[in-house]
Amino acid sequence: MLDLKQVILDKIKKNGGWVNAHAHIDRAFTINPKLYKLANKLRHEKWLLNAELRKTSTVPQVYGRMARALELMISQGVSAIGSFIDVDPHMKDKAIQAARRIKEKYKSQINIKFINHSSYGILTKETRNWFEVGAQFADIIGGMVKANQDRKEEYLDILLQTAKSKKKMAHVHVDEENTLSEKETELLAKKTIEYGMEGKVVGIHGISINTHPKEYRERLYKLMGKAKLMMIACPISWLNSRRADELTPTHNPSTPVDELLPYKIPVAIGGDNIADLFMPYNDGIMWNDLRALMEMNRLYDIKSLVDIATLNGRKALGLE
Numbered sequence: 001m002l003d004l005k006q007v008i009l010d011k012i013k014k015n016g017g018w019v020n021a022h023a024h025i026d027r028a029f030t031i032n033p034k035l036y037k038l039a040n041k042l043r044h045e046k047w048l049l050n051a052e053l054r055k056t057s058t059v060p061q062v063y064g065r066m067a068r069a070l071e072l073m074i075s076q077g078v079s080a081i082g083s084f085i086d087v088d089p090h091m092k093d094k095a096i097q098a099a100r101r102i103k104e105k106y107k108s109q110i111n112i113k114f115i116n117h118s119s120y121g122i123l124t125k126e127t128r129n130w131f132e133v134g135a136q137f138a139d140i141i142g143g144m145v146k147a148n149q150d151r152k153e154e155y156l157d158i159l160l161q162t163a164k165s166k167k168k169m170a171h172v173h174v175d176e177e178n179t180l181s182e183k184e185t186e187l188l189a190k191k192t193i194e195y196g197m198e199g200k201v202v203g204i205h206g207i208s209i210n211t212h213p214k215e216y217r218e219r220l221y222k223l224m225g226k227a228k229l230m231m232i233a234c235p236i237s238w239l240n241s242r243r244a245d246e247l248t249p250t251h252n253p254s255t256p257v258d259e260l261l262p263y264k265i266p267v268a269i270g271g272d273n274i275a276d277l278f279m280p281y282n283d284g285i286m287w288n289d290l291r292a293l294m295e296m297n298r299l300y301d302i303k304s305l306v307d308i309a310t311l312n313g314r315k316a317l318g319l320e
């Protein structure tokens with residue numbers, strides 16, 4: 001009998017192993033009864049609901065979560081991971097301290113790229129200071145456009161300027177809410193060109209791209225090609241996309257991988273949140289994400305799937 005899953009897993013192994021290009025391992029396994037009661041809150045509310053966790057977490061606790069997540073990755077043959085870590089006025093440098101130690105401990109087993117993150121934005125004095133601390137430590141500069149919802153351009157100016165001056169790549173959460181009101185991937189592509197950062201910037205998610213008409217999407221893909229933008233899809237994370245009464249083209253809540261590949265835009269895959277407030281049931285199994293990605297995009301070309309799970313992840317993390 002043809003065992004297609006095994007065929008793909010064998011090819012992934014032969015191609016250097018899985019690459020989990022997007023994670024938040026400092027928050028992995030933090031779901032508890034109190035947070036679980038908030039699991040149905042809106043996504044943007046959850047960014048702030050984790051405040052208590054950030055304030056009370058100790059460095060050994062963060063280290064423990066990271067270690068457990070990394071063991072889980074290594075057990076599946078993940079060879080490289082890109083993980084955001086919170087560096088903000090609540091978390092301060094606790095995740096940095098844990099990250100420094102964990103990188104040393106696991107350096108022979110998995111290639112780890114750390115990416116700084118602030119759910120509170122970077123435009124107040126205090127958040128900006130912590131952004132600078134995070135950017136200094138991080139391998140890749142991280143962002144989330146919606147963290148400064150009303151000042152997105154200014155946000156990206158600071159982020160890309162910082163990445164450029166530090167000669168680092170940038171990973172940015174964009175177009176997350178599956179709504180017509182978002183055009184963040186387009187803004188990221190334009191800013192990438194403006195700062196001459198072509199080939200160094202990666203968008204994460206891009207779900208809302210699907211809500212726009214075909215002409216818009218095709219224009220966007222050309223622009224993304226010009227900016228040499230890469231994308232990371234986190235398929236399991238978006239299976240819980242909300243019902244809305246907005247009229248949009250019929251689509252699945254996924255990075256539009258099926259449309260991006262013909263434009264030669266590299267798409268990598270990420271497991272995103274593991275057993276936390278955002279995804280209490282996500283058990284961090286990479287195969288589940290690849291499976292969701294292939295079904296949501298009707299993508300059954302094995303070479304493309306293997307590239308997404310391996311090579312494209314290395315590209316997105318700057319390892320190729």
Ligand SMILES: [Zn+2]
Binds near residue numbers: 022023084173204272
């Ligand atoms: Zn994320």
